[in-house]
Amino acid sequence: MDVDVDVVADELYGLAPERFTEARDERAARARKAGQSGAAKAIAALRRPTRAAYASNLLVRRRPEEVAAFLELGEALRRAQRSLDGSRLQALSHQRHAVVAALARTARQLAEEEGRAVSEGVAHEVEQTLRAALADPGAAEQWSGGRLSAGLSPPVGFTGLPEKAPVRPQSDRPAKQKQERKQKQKPKQQPEPEPEPEQRPKPKPKPSREAEQRRARAERARAEAAAREAELRAAEQELAEADARVGGLERRLREARTARTEARRALAGATDRARDAARAARE
Structure with a gap:
């Protein structure tokens, strides 16, 4: 085989x-x-995972729904980065910080539940790995495979903010004015006859500003929904873990009360036997 x-x-x-x-x-x-x-x-040739990689792999394997919502948020961030949509990037950036922090806490809790302590340094590596998955599609694919041997680092310069539009150098203006003067000195040419109505090319319809705004709002809504879904899953996980801890404490309390009742019974029996023994000794 x-x-x-x-x-x-x-x-x-x-x-x-x-x-x-x-x-x-x-x-x-x-x-x-x-x-x-x-x-x-x-x-x-497979490399042993670091503590940060182990915690990241646990998160991917145990929380697939949160991982899917996180990957959708990363796609939305990268689309906003490419389109230089500053307002959208700013809104998504706030969501990014909240979701990264929530998922890093979940990864830390999962590792600690398995008996593997997570230091602050390891937790920071997990956060860096999550940021890398948001910024880079290749890193997202590596992370979501659940086979990391080491933590990932986000690309240098990724801040979630759009790049500045290039500024035209001042030296272009004199050259442009010189070209305009040359064109004015050229003899005027006879205008070409306009084509017949049926021969004129039909202009391509351009998307209206309202349509562009609707599209941008729809993308923001999808990104917002993905981020809120990830936050919801993280909150549900925290609640489930708190319920589990409360259940364990309640069980231990019941066991302690039962042990106390049995101890009282044992004490009463021992007291009776000691009293009987003392009476027999006096007789």
Whole structure:
């Protein structure tokens, strides 16, 4: 049976970092024993994930709906960057900060639930990875695959703000005036006869300003919905985790109360037996 390297990689990058190396070497040895040296080499080349990569992979694997909404927000940000829509970028930027912070907290909680402590430095790497996924489609594809071996960095210069429009140099003005004077000195040519109405090319209809505004509003609404969906999923997750913690505390409280009742009964029995023993000793 052929060894599927992709299946093995998916399995390995779902493991904790300290279990990764041993499991990887065992899978590579199994592939070599089966006579599949190419697959064995590819598996052996897989790198152990860092703590930040492990937390990022957990987030992708455990929260697919939040990941999908996050990727939609990244597409909206990149469209706004290309269209130089400053007002839209500013609105999306506020959403970006909130969603990145919420997803980074969720990734940290998931790792800690698995018994893997996450330091502030590791949490910062997770946030950088999320920002990279927002800014770059290639990084988004890497991150959403859930097989990161190291954190990602956003591209240099990505701020979520539109680039400034180029300014025409002042030296172009004299040249333009000189060209206009030359054109005035040229003899006037006879105007060409206008084509017949049926021969005139029909101008292409241009989208109205109102249509452009409607399109921009629709894109903003979609981006807003994606961001709010991600925030909703993160809030629902936080609530579920809080409910789980409350349930655990309530269970422990019930167990403690039961133990207290049993201890009181044991104390009463011991008191009675001690009293009987003392009475027997006096007799």
